[in-house]
Each structure stands twice: as structure tokens, then as C-alpha cells.
Amino acid sequence: xxxxxxxxxxxxxxxxxxxxxxxxxxxxxxxxxxxxxxxxxxxxxxxxxxxxxxxxxxxxxxxxxxxxxxxxxxxxxxxxxxxxxxxxxxxxxxxxxxxxxxxxxxxxxxxxxxxxxxxxxxxxxxxxxxxxxxxxxxxxxxxxxxxxxxxxxxxxxxxxxxxxxxxxxxxxxxxxxxxxxxxxxxxxxxxxxxxxxxxxxxxxxxxxxxxxxxxxxxxxxxxxxxxxxxxxxxxxxxxxxxxxxxxxxxxxxxxxxxxxxxxxxxxxxxxxxxxxxxxxxxxxx
Numbered sequence: 001x002x003x004x005x006x007x008x009x010x011x012x013x014x015x016x017x018x019x020x021x022x023x024x025x026x027x028x029x030x031x032x033x034x035x036x037x038x039x040x041x042x043x044x045x046x047x048x049x050x051x052x053x054x055x056x057x058x059x060x061x062x063x064x065x066x067x068x069x070x071x072x073x074x075x076x077x078x079x080x081x082x083x084x085x086x087x088x089x090x091x092x093x094x095x096x097x098x099x100x101x102x103x104x105x106x107x108x109x110x111x112x113x114x115x116x117x118x119x120x121x122x123x124x125x126x127x128x129x130x131x132x133x134x135x136x137x138x139x140x141x142x143x144x145x146x147x148x149x150x151x152x153x154x155x156x157x158x159x160x161x162x163x164x165x166x167x168x169x170x171x172x173x174x175x176x177x178x179x180x181x182x183x184x185x186x187x188x189x190x191x192x193x194x195x196x197x198x199x200x201x202x203x204x205x206x207x208x209x210x211x212x213x214x215x216x217x218x219x220x221x222x223x224x225x226x227x228x229x230x231x232x233x234x235x236x237x238x239x240x241x242x243x244x245x246x247x248x249x250x251x252x253x254x255x256x257x258x259x260x261x262x263x264x265x266x267x268x269x270x271x272x273x274x275x276x277x278x279x280x281x282x283x284x285x
Contacts, residue, residue, distance in 0.1 A: 012037060013045050018261075020055055021070060025063035080106055083221060084116045086259060087213075087252045091116060091223070094248040098225065098241040103208075105134070105141040106221045110160035110169075112142045119226060135168035136161060137178065138197035140190075140210035141222035147185035148212040148219040168197060190242060193224075204229055209238060211249045215256045223249050 012035070019034045020026055032042050046064060049055040053069045084104065091102050095118055104116040111133045136142030136157075146154060161169045168174065174194065185191040193208040210224035225245050227237055 009045075012041070013049065016042065016045050017049060017054060017066070017070070020049075020064050021066045024055075024065040025058055025061075026065075027062050028064070029062075031064070079220075080113075080115050082259070083252075083256065086255045087223075088116060090248050090251050090255070091118060094225075094244055098244050100225050100227050100241060102245075103141060103224045103226065104221060105139075105145075105210075105224070107136070107142075107145050107157065110136070110157075110164050111166065112136055112139060112145065112222070115221065135166045135197065136164075137171065137174040138168040138194040140193040140208040140224050143181055144185050144191035144210045144212050145219055145222045147182040147191065148214065150218075168194075189246065207234060209242065209245065211242075211246050213249050213253050213256075215253050215260070220253075220256070223252070 015035050016031060016037075019031055023030070023034070028039065028042055028046060031046075032039055035042070046055065046057075050057065053067060055064050055066050057064055083106070087104055091104060095101055101117070101119040103114050103119070105112045106115050107113075112135070114132045114134065134142070136146065146157060149157060164170055173196075181191065190209050190211045193210075195204070198204050198207060206226050206228055208224045208226050210222045212219045213221040213223055223245065225241050227234075227241070231237060
């Protein structure tokens with residue numbers, strides 16, 4: 001919580017800039033409907049944003065759009081770093097709850113990258129490192145990520161994988177079963193790493209299960225739990241850890257949505273949808 005009262009004018013300006021960025025070109029009247037501010041206040045903020053170079057008014061119209069200068073506002077933002085910052089305490093709580101470590105992975109240029117792991121910190125002797133690139137087709141995080149992509153994004157990701165340097169991502173056997181594995185991941189909400197991959201890389205010492213992290217209906221990362229094969233029957237352990245794994249994924253997503261303001265936007269949209277339209281006055285003759 002801030003130790004001082006927020007500057008309302010700045011908050012209003014940022015909200016108007018967001019609306020123009022998402023919905024522009026847009027008129028001042030329509031902006032007013034989105035932010036529920038008086039028209040004179042909106043005009044002053046619009047003129048200020050024009051003066052600062054962040055928006056422009058279309059010539060010969062009453063519509064406003066954002067300029068390329070708004071791109072400068074995101075230059076210092078690293079989505080993965082923010083994801084890790086918000087997710088780390090929840091992943092550590094998950095480790096305490098279930099007794100097994102986890103990997104947080106993101107899709108990047110045709111491969112999965114480990115953005116955060118607590119394997120070595122919690123005594124699992126199998127090595128792992130931040131930033132490590134792992135296959136998509138053979139790993140739990142990769143399969144569950146692909147499974148929750150929309151069709152066009154999935155097609156683009158698979159096109160990238162055709163040029164992958166990892167033989168696991170171009171293996172005919174994995175490609176032949178891919179659609180079935182993706183459908184199972186969608187149906188179950190989780191995916192497992194391929195046994196052949198675990199045998200070659202880890203000598204079958206571990207197995208892994210992963211769930212997607214969905215933000216605003218879009219998959220942004222995947223979270224896995226890693227379990228020693230000698231710990232007991234997989235089905236029994238899965239029943240113990242999967243609810244906590246899914247709950248942690250949902251909590252991370254909720255934190256990211258709150259951080260991005262998605263919750264407030266969706267709540268506002270729901271409120272607008274529930275609001276009855278004004279009734280027309282009846283005229284008597």
C-alpha cells in the first residue's frame with residue numbers, strides 16, 4: 001500500500017491513455033463513457049497528452065489515437081521478470097505444501113525456457129538452471145502450453161518447431177501422437193513429460209506434471225511439479241499434488257491479472273452489461 005494519497009490527475013490521465021490505446025481511434029464522447037469523467041476534465045487531459053506527444057487528434061475529425069511515443073513506456077518492462085517476481089512466493093508456498101519442487105517455464109522462440117526453478121534449492125540432486133532451454137514436444141510444460149494456445153497461435157508455434165535444433169521437437173513419433181496428447185491436456189487440464197525423454201535425460205529418476213497459467217483467457221506460461229519416481233505410485237502422488245498445483249497456477253494468474261488491471265476491466269464490462277438501458281419516456285396524445 002502507498003504511504004501517500006495517489007495523484008488523481010495522473011491516474012485519470014493513465015486511464016484515458018489506456019482506453020485510447022486499446023480502443024482508438026476513439027472520440028472524446030466515447031472516452032467519457034469508458035472512464036465516467038466529466039467532458040471538460042477529459043478534454044484537459046486529452047490536450048495534455050497531445051502536448052506530451054503520447055496521443056494525437058486525427059485531422060478533420062474528433063477522434064484520438066496513440067503515437068509511437070507510447071512504445072517508450074514499455075521499454076523497461078520484462079514480462080518474464082514480472083511473472084517471476086509475482087509467482088516466486090506462491091511457487092515456494094507450493095513446495096512447502098506438497099514437498100516437491102517446481103519449474104516455471106515460458107515459450108520463447110520455439111522452445112520452453114525455465115524462468116524459475118527451486119529444484120537445487122530444495123535438495124533435488126538432478127541439475128537445473130534458470131534460463132535453460134528445454135524441448136516443447138517432450139516436456140510437460142511444453143505440451144500443456146501448446147494445448148492451450150488458440151488455433152492460429154498453435155499453428156505458428158508448430159511452424160517454429162519444424163526448424164528446432166532439438167531432435168525431441170522434430171521426432172516423428174512425438175509428432176504422430178501430438179494431437180492426442182494435446183487433446184488429453186485440454187481435457188484434463190494437465191500434461192505429463194514423455195517417458196522416453198525422462199529416460200534419456202534423467203534416467204527415469206523423476207516424472208513431471210504441468211498445468212497452464214492462463215491470464216485473461218490466454219496461456220502465458222506453464223507450471224510443473226517434479227517428483228522422484230521412487231516416491232510411490234504416480235496416480236496416488238498425482239492425486240495429492242495436482243489440486244495444489246492447479247490452485248497455485250490460478251493464484252499466479254489472478255495476481256498477474258490484478259497487476260495488469262484485467263480484473264478491474266472485466267468487472268467494469270460485467271457491470272456495464274448488467275446495467276439496464278434507459279427506458280424511453282412514454283408520450284400521451
